[in-house]
Amino acid sequence: MILSVGDLVTDVLAVLRAPLAQGSDTPATVHVAGGGQAANTAAWLAALGAPVTFVGAVGDDQAGRDRLAELHQAGVRTQVSVRPGASTGSIVVLTHGGERTMISDRGANLLLASADVDAAIAQGASLLHLSGYTLLDQPSRPSGRYALASARAAGLRTCVDAASAAPLYAVTTELIEDGVTGHPFLDWVRGVDLLLANADEATALAGPGDPADQALRMSYAIGGDVVVKLGAHGALWAGPAGVVHVMGDPVPIVDATGAGDAFAAGLLAAWSAGAGQHDALLAGCRLGARAVGIVGARPPLPSA
Numbered sequence: 001m002i003l004s005v006g007d008l009v010t011d012v013l014a015v016l017r018a019p020l021a022q023g024s025d026t027p028a029t030v031h032v033a034g035g036g037q038a039a040n041t042a043a044w045l046a047a048l049g050a051p052v053t054f055v056g057a058v059g060d061d062q063a064g065r066d067r068l069a070e071l072h073q074a075g076v077r078t079q080v081s082v083r084p085g086a087s088t089g090s091i092v093v094l095t096h097g098g099e100r101t102m103i104s105d106r107g108a109n110l111l112l113a114s115a116d117v118d119a120a121i122a123q124g125a126s127l128l129h130l131s132g133y134t135l136l137d138q139p140s141r142p143s144g145r146y147a148l149a150s151a152r153a154a155g156l157r158t159c160v161d162a163a164s165a166a167p168l169y170a171v172t173t174e175l176i177e178d179g180v181t182g183h184p185f186l187d188w189v190r191g192v193d194l195l196l197a198n199a200d201e202a203t204a205l206a207g208p209g210d211p212a213d214q215a216l217r218m219s220y221a222i223g224g225d226v227v228v229k230l231g232a233h234g235a236l237w238a239g240p241a242g243v244v245h246v247m248g249d250p251v252p253i254v255d256a257t258g259a260g261d262a263f264a265a266g267l268l269a270a271w272s273a274g275a276g277q278h279d280a281l282l283a284g285c286r287l288g289a290r291a292v293g294i295v296g297a298r299p300p301l302p303s304a
Contacts, residue, residue, distance in 0.1 A: 002045055002272060003120050003156075005055040005147050006038030006131025007109040008071075008080070009089035010063050011297055015255055016096035028094075033296050034070040035091055036109070037161060038131040040258045040297045044265030044287060046075035047299040050272070053077040055120045055147075057086075057108045064088040064108070073301050079120040083108045095255050102164075110139040117147040121154050127272050128156050129264065132163030135188050136171055145188060157272075158192040161264055165200035172204070186221040194271075195222055196264055198229045212236055212243045227281070229263055234285055237277040244277045248285035251293060258297025263288035 013035075014028040034043075038056060045052040054071055058064030060082050067088060071078055089107035093100055112134060121128070128151035134144035151158050162168065162185070172183055183205055189195055195218060199211060206214035215226040215238035225239035234247040266287030270280040294300070 001051045001053060001123070001125040002268060003053050003055055003125045003128045003151075004038045004042040004045065004131075005117060005120075005128060005144070006112070006134045007036035007089060007106070008034070008039040008054065008056045008058060008067050009036040009091050009104075009107070009109065010067060011035030011091055011093055011257070013093045013095065013255070013257060013296060015295060016094060019096060020094060020101075029295075031296055033298070034067045035093070035258070035297045036089065036131075037133060037163060037261055038129070039067070039071060039076075040261035041129060041131075041161075041265045041268075042076045043071065043074045043298040044258075044262045044291070045269055048265065048269045048287070050265075050269045051077075053079055053120050053123070053125070055079045055112075055116050057081045057083050057111045057113065057116075059086045059088040059108045060084045061088055063090070070301065074298070075302070079116045079123075081111065081113045081116055083111045086111055093257055095257055100256055106133070106137055109133070110137055112140045112143040114143050114146045114150075117143065117150055121150055121156070125156055127159065127268065129159045129161070129268055132161050132185070133167070135160070135185065136163055136167040141188070148189070148192060152191060157194075159194040159196065159264075159268060160189045160192050161260070162195065162197040162201040162205065165198075165204045168201060168204035186218060190222050192222060192224050194224060195226045196229065196260075196267075197226065198260060199231070202228050212238060212245070215243065227267065227284075229260060229284075229288070235263070235281050237281055244281065246278060246281040246285060248289055251289045253292045255295045256292050259288045259291040261297060262291035
């Protein structure tokens with residue numbers, strides 16, 4: 001069993017047919033469906049046949065009920081708090097030419113409950129995967145750090161996805177202004193077995209430079225391994241044993257939304273099943289390539 005802890009949202013996805021015309025109209029195709037980094041990863045894991053439980057929070061609203069129903073239909077188990085008075089999170093995603101811009105309302109995701117983490121761990125699991133948004137959002141940060149500590153105490157392997165470059169830069173600026181130096185995110189995830197980041201997130205965390213050097217610096221800082229996703233250039237895995245780099249197959253991009261979450265699912269499913277670094281990276285790249293060929297952040301739901 002893999003636990004995927006963090007965010008569940010409604011994605012309002014606009015696939016633009018032309019570059020965004022600021023202050024005017026841009027033609028697009030609009031889709032409304034479930035999203036959220038942790039929930040997306042859980043859905044892709046379930047599509048691979050891996051047993052997975054999503055842990056998070058939703059509002060007491062129709063959106064929350066719809067989002068949970070989608071996860072259940074996808075084969076994902078859930079350990080979720082329903083929060084009266086809070087709205088289920090939502091994100092507006094603008095995508096064009098392989099790039100995405102996201103406008104986020106975190107909603108009930110800020111109210112992740114430590115008790116739900118404990119309940120999910122007690123049901124038995126081998127690995128806990130945490131969305132970095134849980135740590136970047138100050139209200140949910142204590143629960144996110146608690147999840148990592150509890151998982152390690154229970155003997156689970158742990159993995160964190162760095163989430164998004166802009167919030168990583170923002171939290172650095174905020175804490176440096178308060179007299180804290182260095183990047184706090186690396187302190188928050190110190191001791192995890194695996195940290196995932198894309199190229200922009202790696203630069204936010206480790207400064208500019210060669211991706212392999214960035215990954216090794218992050219690995220040293222957290223005392224664990226680091227995977228850097230490089231898009232069309234594949235991905236690399238760095239740690240005390242050195243650096244492994246694999247190339248993915250070039251594929252046409254329909255929509256990049258959720259590709260990183262699919263990559264995480266492919267890698268984690270293989271890694272938790274005993275695959276080595278090279279094969280786990282290949283599995284991640286293959287599922288990420290599948291994800292960019294469809295619209296939306298998740299695989300199609302199975303027929304009822």
